[in-house]
Amino acid sequence: DIVMTQSPSSLAVSAGETVTINCKSSQSLLYSGNQKNYLAWYQQKPGQSPKLLIYWASTRQSGVPDRFIGSGSGTDFTLTISSVQAEDLAIYYCQQYYDTPYTFGAGTKLELK
């Protein structure tokens, strides 16, 4: 199974700051056939279902603000949130869909400082 390791597990930020969440996979998520990384990022606010933010490691889902930026390739990935707003306080998960069993990181909780 592909293990997804997220860091940090929690992060306290002030509004307007830029934050970086890391996600490392135990094997490469880059498929040579199409040069795509099978990595997604989700946001889950309290009491809500998860919401897809980023897929193919760096493609923003429709309607997601451009302050959310996904980057990385192979085994190392990053979600950057520039100028954090109060509405961004949530838990963020990375997920690999390169191979079954699809696996998620343990999550990063973004809190207000």
Place this chain on the structure above:
Amino acid sequence: EVQLVETGGGLVQPGRSLKLSCVASGFTFNNYWMSWTRQAPGKGLEWVASITNSGGSTYYPDSVKGRFTISRDNAQNTLYLQMNSLRSEDTATYYCTRDSGGFDYWGQGVMVTVSS
């Protein structure tokens, strides 16, 4: 507007069975793989099952393989999860998801509690 509406959750005793349903609308159901993902109370996300758009192939993690069965009725735009031999560790909110480069739409979730 894409909508996924899960039903069928509830309280069930260990060892018993339960069947979840997810009615899809707002998109061409038979064009998409579909999945179930769960979240135990206060915990992270765990993928439970996936099914191809035709229903011809299914996939499971070891934690539910042999106990859970995913299926679909494309004529009724409905996804199912048959859960047998339920255990306390299956207690979770179960989400129906549409698969398209990750899970791009999620239902509101349905709670399953396994307890005597």
